[in-house]
Amino acid sequence: MAEFSAPFDGSPIANQSQWSRMARRWGLDGVHAADTDSTVLKVAGNGTGNVVLQPGEAFVNGFYYLNDAVKNIAVTPNAGTVARIDLVVLRASMSAKSVVAAYKTGGTSAPALAADEDGVYEIPLAQCTVAAGSSVVTAVNVADRRWFTSAGTTPGIPGARRPSVRGRLLTEGTRLYVGDGAGWQWIGSPGVEEGTYTPQWSSGSTNFHWGSTSINRGLYQVRGRRVDLSIHVVVASDPGGSGYADPLNVALPPGYPCTTAYRSLFHFNFFSNNGEGSAVGLAMTYPDQSTTKIARLRYSMTNGSGQNAVPNAYAMYANTPFNIRPGDIIDISGSYWTS
Structure with missing residues (x-):
């Protein structure tokens, strides 16, 4: 296998596969949200033939995704005799050269996520249950399945902390804190494991x-x-x-x-x-x-x-x-x- 390195003068990132391979080393795929209670890219059912996707941003297989307005996604009708478990996913496609929100049908269990980093790659947003013979999804039949990503641990200076962000980690010197939205709670300091x-x-x-x-x-x-x-x-x-x-x-x-x-x-x-x-x-x-x-x-x-x-x-x-x-x-x- 030949060696490869980029980007340099005369050796740029030349194609989307090289970009994806590089960018997915920067952080985990997932929805960008400061708090898991956020509605960023959250899916809801309203009893119609659509589910509703809220605005937000995400990374999928190293590619950036933005939805800047509320989006309706059509529910595939269930013609079967038993309830069907589906997913709403963000789908990155190398051939289509895009990341889109898509409705993916399953069966008695949720469908598997595509995981081809050089082809189609998916991350979940929601799990939807469609009753037999139905084409609608109600609010209670949508389960949040979002993966989240973040900027990682935030460094801080004692006495000059930024406002608490729920679920975010903060380091001050060698001390580690977690945010609960109201303050920063101490969770650890360096020591000897055993x-x-x-x-x-x-x-x-x-x-x-x-x-x-x-x-x-x-x-x-x-x-x-x-x-x-x-x-x-x-x-x-x-x-x-x-x-x-x-x-x-x-x-x-x-x-x-x-x-x-x-x-x-x-x-x-x-x-x-x-x-x-x-x-x-x-x-x-x-x-x-x-x-x-x-x-x-x-x-x-x-x-x-x-x-x-x-x-x-x-x-x-x-x-x-x-x-x-x-x-x-x-x-x-x-x-x-x-x-």
Whole structure:
């Protein structure tokens, strides 16, 4: 196959096929409308032998289409004994050298769209149901089937936004918004789609591990300044018991320290496979001590058995209240904000 490139001086776009091939790379085929509620190129039935097409513009197979006035399109009568499902389409034809709105008959299901980019190419505008023996389409028997196209994402400057356009995307720096017609609603910020790491455990400033064959896995996802985090541990060896005199700590994902504004909370669950029961509680950051760790795993207890007994919360240690041993499981999950 020969190489081709254009347009250059001495190498212009020489025919409609070359134009179509180039122009359809600029954007998707479809109706040009700022809002899907717009009546641009919308089709309606009125109970006569025609359906009505509203003015509007579109791209079809790389070619521009304009209808600048209300247009009646004749309904093909249904001589059959069952209802027929038809389409109103925009049809681009290389041989006819035109794009026109056309009525296309089907059967018990809608007809297939022509999709020959070098011949006839169609996009849908509406689906019409014609009753058996009828030649009219009523309003309730027309379903909107328009494909839409747009200018893509619109860049903006914070504090100087253009009016909201429903369904349009807006970027401000690295933040993404969608318009609802009244304002711009935030939908996303850059982050990490999914990341894993090996959490470093410690007792105070002393690091330790749960054994070379342990499962010690951290999974996180970042959206803007928020980090969703899960940590799962299956212990393979005793970390040392009484050798660690400070509460258990575990590292946050590298590069994502917690905010210093407040303590972030996580759920945690400890399950003993050594007959010592289980504990459920809250893990938390202590940003005044460290912004890179979950500094406490705390569980609730009371100072008595009565209803009025005062509750209290205690920190988990490597040997208190459980002597953590092989087979024991620790799970932590929650979200926190970065600095």
